[in-house]
Amino acid sequence: KAGVTQTPRYLIKTRGQQVTLSCSPISGHRSVSWYQQTPGQGLQFLFEYFSETQRNKGNFPGRFSGRQFSNSRSEMNVSTLELGDSALYLCASKTSADEQFFGPGTRLTVL
């Protein structure tokens, strides 16, 4: 089985722009979660989607949003980028046994 894929792997944007990141979960997995990893704050939960519905949300501003499609692929969007949004964004697909399998991440740099 192919693992979790994330595109793009690297992204450079400037303040004020918006960005869309994509995640394809492992085939058959219906749950996708997103996490932000920074040196200062560590790994923080953004949100989780299950069957196209947002099931859980972390403590992030409304500039961070996401969606899930009928094929379980997910996108997250960050609008009005700030310097502090520079981070590694990780996507994970989850089994019914609560095991989360992570993708390689998208490294976003905001200049």
Added chain:
Amino acid sequence: AQSVTQLDSQVPVFEEAPVELRCNYSSSVSVYLFWYVQYPNQGLQLLLKYLSGSTLVKGINGFEAEFNKSQTSFHLRKPSVHISDTAEYFCAVSLGGGADGLTFGKGTHLIIQP
């Protein structure tokens, strides 16, 4: 809300020596516990998990962890480390059942010295 404390930000150890990475958690309800490893420029890989049952959990790459409910701990151990074990290790908890995402500790950098 639950929280996770990894007591050591960095642990140096000689190759072939044993290692223990400490993890304590705080939660008012039962939680699921996980250890993940992250190699440079990669995502997270699940080492092992505790959902219920036996408190000694065996994972991949020779790692094991013991759940101690009274001490709210879930320390990770390996009897003999290898250079390839150099990585960042994260302890995480969740309420399980799809109720929330993972709450991670700050991570422990394991440095294997030859």
